[in-house]
Amino acid sequence: MSEQPRVLVCDDEPQILRALRVILRDAGFEAVPASTGGEALDLTAVRPPGAAILDLMLPDMDGVEVTRRIREWSEMPILVLSAVGEEDRKVEALAAGADDYVTKPFGPRELVARLEAALRRAQPETGEPTISVEGLEIDLAGRLVRRDGAEIHLTPTEFELLRVLVRNRGRLMTHRDLLVEVWGIEYEDDLQVLRAHIANLRRKIEPPGEHVFIRTDPGVGYRFAE
């Protein structure tokens, strides 16, 4: 996800193919065009793209068949396009292994959103890994925190606060840093609100009566244990 993935697009209508290339380029992807199913499979085999967008209607073999062939050896995200009236093939396409299904006409933003969602799903947690310290598991992507296997429920503010601390673990975060990052600049002096949420967060993740994960630096700020 760090660079622009290559995306195979396959449609037999030149006009649509061109539109797809523009949409993808604008969204930061590199489009690899094909106009028949056979061509799509060839290009995919030669140099596998990061994802594929296939039209259901193709001159030689339909998108479901192409999907099935790709799925024989690759888990890449596959989106299937169709005209209205082909809706009943949705289940078929998904059963063949497609990740999502977009009905024409579609807006550029919808297509890009679905493509990115599919890529995100295929690439479990790229940017934000699971962190594990002494019985505490923090899955930043899944927004999930566990202690000794038991799930802990955090409010949005608590989670955000924990995220900022953990992302900078070992480093001291000043009161102001935390307030600005979690609440925004207009809260930069509201120390009491920070204290209250730190207290709530500790009650949920710390062993009772101890402060092993979140350390206090009096007069300065907090830090997450390394």
Added chain:
Amino acid sequence: MSEQPRVLVCDDEPQILRALRVILRDAGFEAVPASTGGEALDLTAVRPPGAAILDLMLPDMDGVEVTRRIREWSEMPILVLSAVGEEDRKVEALAAGADDYVTKPFGPRELVARLEAALRRAQPETGEPTISVEGLEIDLAGRLVRRDGAEIHLTPTEFELLRVLVRNRGRLMTHRDLLVEVWGIEYEDDLQVLRAHIANLRRKIEPPGEHVFIRTDPGVGYRFAE
């Protein structure tokens, strides 16, 4: 599904029906006989077979119609039988969702070969398996949900919502994620519609008054229990 699948056979001529039963038994299948379209649908609903073989000519409704009805909720392989002279209905039957089409008279080996091919084709669902949690079975490919063995009817939107949640189970899906994936980007802020469908879905799959499968993260989104 690993051993001999049950196969529904529907034909109004008792002679043919008997012949089909023998052919299937010899090939290692269990035949479930029906002589009208209505009967076929009833049997299918009560206990879905692994595949169906339907005659085009039936007293009450024809095989194409039966195919269409079954396709509303199931992806099971469907073979359609016809007498000579009905060839023109081939396209119609396939469009309705039939997997293959056999013209009478047919040899036993031909029929069995086609049935097995259809079953093989329907099988490769490695991507979306059946998921089972505490009495709740969700067959994503077959679009089928059961609780304690009893089938639950979900509307298309409800199923789609459940599918997105289940595919990402354990991970939190934000309101926006769900709205974009189920309804499309133009609904990304329509929180109320999400709430309404979550409520309906819960009423159907959750034990009354509890939220064990679909958890709420107030202010953020929903997640399916892991």
Added chain:
DNA sequence: CATCTTCTTGACGCTTTCTTGACGGTCGGG
């Protein structure tokens, strides 16, 4: 055209979360 299913929308009571102020405890300097 009548009917049935599904989707959408708004209203309302209820729950969760956030904020705020008060209070007691700790620590170091005077």
Added chain:
DNA sequence: CCCGACCGTCAAGAAAGCGTCAAGAAGATG
């Protein structure tokens, strides 16, 4: 030893968010 600065906790009210109901719209079916 006393005092002030700072911290952690608690409780209460305010604000935001949630679940449900019911009614109407939209679409499919026959």
